[in-house]
Amino acid sequence: MVGAFDTSGYNQERKTDPYIYQVGFGNTFASQAIPGVLPEGQNNPQNCKYDLYAEQLNGTPFTVPRASNQRTWLYRILPSVAHGGMVDTKQNPLLISDFSPLNPNVHINPHQVAWKSFKASASEKLDFIYGLRTIGGNGSAVSKDGMAFHVYAVNQSMEKTAFANVDGDLLFVPEEGRLDIQTELGSLMIGPGEIAVVQAGIKFKVAVPDGASQGAVYEVYGTHFTLPDLGPLGANGLANVRDFEHPVAGFDVEPSKWKVVYKIGGKLFETKRDHSPFDVVGWHGNYVPYKYDLSKFIIVQSANIDHLDPSVFCILVAKSKFPNINLMEFCALQQHYVTTRNTFRLPYYHRNASSEYIAFIRGGPGGYTGYTGLVPHGPPVKAWEAAVKEELDSTIANEGALITVMEPYQMLLLTDYAVSCTEYQLPPVSTWAYQPNFLKRIPEVNADLKAAGRPMIQ
Numbered sequence: 419m420v421g422a423f424d425t426s427g428y429n430q431e432r433k434t435d436p437y438i439y440q441v442g443f444g445n446t447f448a449s450q451a452i453p454g455v456l457p458e459g460q461n462n463p464q465n466c467k468y469d470l471y472a473e474q475l476n477g478t479p480f481t482v483p484r485a486s487n488q489r490t491w492l493y494r495i496l497p498s499v500a501h502g503g504m505v506d507t508k509q510n511p512l513l514i515s516d517f518s519p520l521n522p523n524v525h526i527n528p529h530q531v532a533w534k535s536f537k538a539s540a541s542e543k544l545d546f547i548y549g550l551r552t553i554g555g556n557g558s559a560v561s562k563d564g565m566a567f568h569v570y571a572v573n574q575s576m577e578k579t580a581f582a583n584v585d586g587d588l589l590f591v592p593e594e595g596r597l598d599i600q601t602e603l604g605s606l607m608i609g610p611g612e613i614a615v616v617q618a619g620i621k622f623k624v625a626v627p628d629g630a631s632q633g634a635v636y637e638v639y640g641t642h643f644t645l646p647d648l649g650p651l652g653a654n655g656l657a658n659v660r661d662f663e664h665p666v667a668g669f670d671v672e673p674s675k676w677k678v679v680y681k682i683g684g685k686l687f688e689t690k691r692d693h694s695p696f697d698v699v700g701w702h703g704n705y706v707p708y709k710y711d712l713s714k715f716i717i718v719q720s721a722n723i724d725h726l727d728p729s730v731f732c733i734l735v736a737k738s739k740f741p742n743i744n745l746m747e748f749c750a751l752q753q754h755y756v757t758t759r760n761t762f763r764l765p766y767y768h769r770n771a772s773s774e775y776i777a778f779i780r781g782g783p784g785g786y787t788g789y790t791g792l793v794p795h796g797p798p799v800k801a802w803e804a805a806v807k808e809e810l811d812s813t814i815a816n817e818g819a820l821i822t823v824m825e826p827y828q829m830l831l832l833t834d835y836a837v838s839c840t841e842y843q844l845p846p847v848s849t850w851a852y853q854p855n856f857l858k859r860i861p862e863v864n865a866d867l868k869a870a871g872r873p874m875i876q
Contacts, residue, residue, distance in 0.1 A: 434596070435607040439663035443645055443708065449604065449667040450493075450700035461491045470699055471497040477617055477642060477705040488617075488642065490703025492602065495669070496693050498621075507679060507688035514552040515559035515566060515585060515684025517831045524554070524831035530795055531832070532787040534841040535593060538571035538630055545576045546624035547679055547686070550635065551839075553775075553786075554830035559585035560683045562640030563739065565746050565826055567775060569786070571632045575625035578675060580695045582621045584682045586639040589734070589748060590614045591822055593779055595631030597624055599707070602698050604665025606709045610779050611820060613748075614709040615643055615734075621678060621695045622707070634777050634786070636824055638736040641745055646732045651718060657733050661714040664706045670694035712820060717754045723761055728823065738827060747772070749823040756815045763815070764805045767796035772825040781819025785841065790829045798849045 440447050450456050455470065457463045462472045470493045477488035517524050536551065538544055549572035557564015565586070575598075590597060596609040601622040608614045610633075616622050648655055676691045710733070718730050731749040738745035756763060774795070775788035789795050797805070836842065856863075864874040 434609075437605050437607055438666055439606075439709070440666060441660045441663055443657075443659045443662040444704060445664075446702070446704040447664055447706055448700075448702035449665075451667040451669055452699055455493055455700040456702055457493075466493055468699070470494060473497050475619060475703075475705055477619070488703075488705040490603065490701055490705040492698045493700045494602075495671070495697035495699065496691075498695070500693075501678065501689040501691050504680065504687045504689050507686050508548075509686050510548050510550060512551040512833075512835050513568070513681075513684070513686075514555065514833050515681075517555040517557060517564060517566070519831065521831075523834045525834075525837060527554070527790050527830070527832045527837075528793065529844055530787070530789045530793070531837075532785060532843040532845055533569075533836070533839070534785045534843065536569045536571045536632055536785075536839075536841055538573040538632065540573075543574040544572055545574045545579070546570060546572050547576070547579070547581055549573075551835055552833050553836040554832040555637075556826060556828040556830055557639060558684075559639050559681075562586075564639050564828065565736070566637040566639075567824065567826075567830060568635040568637065569633070570635055571630075572624070572626050573630040576623040578677065580621040580623050580676065580678045582619060582678060582680045583616075583637070584619055584680055585684065586637045587615055587617045587642055587736075589636040589638075589643065590616070590633065591636070591777060591779070592631060592633040593777065593784075594633065595626060595628040597631055597633075598627050599624055600696055601665060601707045602696060603701055603706055604668050606663075606665055606707060608709050611713060612709055612711050613733075614707065616707045617642060617705055620705075620707060623696075634822075634824075636746065636748065638746055641736045641738070643734040643736050643748075646729070646735045646747070655716050655718050656730075657710065657715055662708045662710050664708045667698060667700050668696075669699050670696045712750045712752065712822075715750060715752065717752065719754050721758050721761075723758055725758075725761070725766060728765075731823070740827075743827055744825075745827060747825045749825070751816055751819070751821040751823065753814050753816045753818060755812065757812045759810055761810070762805055763808070763810070764797040764801055767794065769794050770825070772827050773829050775824045775826075775830065777822045777824075779820040779822060781816065782821060787845075788830070791827070796850070799852050802852070 455467050473492045475490050549570045550568050553567045555566035591613050592610050599606045606614050678689050680687045719726050731751050732747050734748045735744045736746045769792050773791045777786050778784050867874045
């Protein structure tokens, strides 16, 4: 008899989330903090209600097909262009956006690598912008082709400062501590077990209500996250469209000094404002930040023999310029029933066309591990020894665990920081010190070959 899932640790963040949301991935929404503020029958009237300014934010070129077009109309107290001009600002030297092999500060990685969890220094106050540290990536922000894998370790909320990442969409995956993300279109709260996406160009600020937070941020250049196609699964399964939550309009009115930091081509610039950038009174469109609770994912990994491929755990994909190949896939492995018979139940030995980088959110050793595409990987030898002897009863796999997997098609070049930080680890090669057990059975093999009339092994 298989026991029931222990879900006592699930959805704890939901209980402390003060915000309300609209639901439906990819929907076109309309939200207004003051009734009647959205214009009727048009987007850009000669005079907006309450003397607001109409501003369009385009997440895709004007001429892409209607099904792919993403844009939002904002009705705000001051237009974004009302600022004091762009100037250079304090840089984050650990934030990298150029992953050309000619860049001497990034490195091709042949190893299976790991990092312990990243913690914010108790002696240094770091907000989200300066708590980001790039682990690796491919392509470049300037070419709008590729992605970056960052971690963050933050112990201070952003004060009177907003951030706009012109380079790409950001996927937030907390490992410890909540993030309170205020965006131009409204606020999101996420904690471990939840994710959020803030698209390119949308201004936001991050507060840490628990005093500290750490986790991963995956950035994609020149594309946006979407849901994977379901194929033979049919109409349902994996992540439900209705479980993606989008903010509702909310705005600030205080006339105070603000700074907006822009990341453009990997470099940080700033501009000053005399009013909060979070002044959008109403908006409508489909270019909208969102969050998702990973415990709502519908797992279809139930097979009578062997394994389904790990793509059945896929939540979001970012499509590449190559047909039928994704720039990046984001998956989450959670507890699920296993009933397979005559099957090696651990993940199979593998050489994957895509690279793989794994984060242990709940359960497991914590931290991160990864390897480059087509580099061999598989379970440690001690795990194999147990797996080939285990009783194949129905059981629960990954009980109590939450593990995310990020798979970029192009290899990640690791940064100087990634391979020199104190969290970096190279697992010992003895972890995979397998023995050629076949050779011990040569007499048995020769007997079978002789019986079959085949030449024996000498």
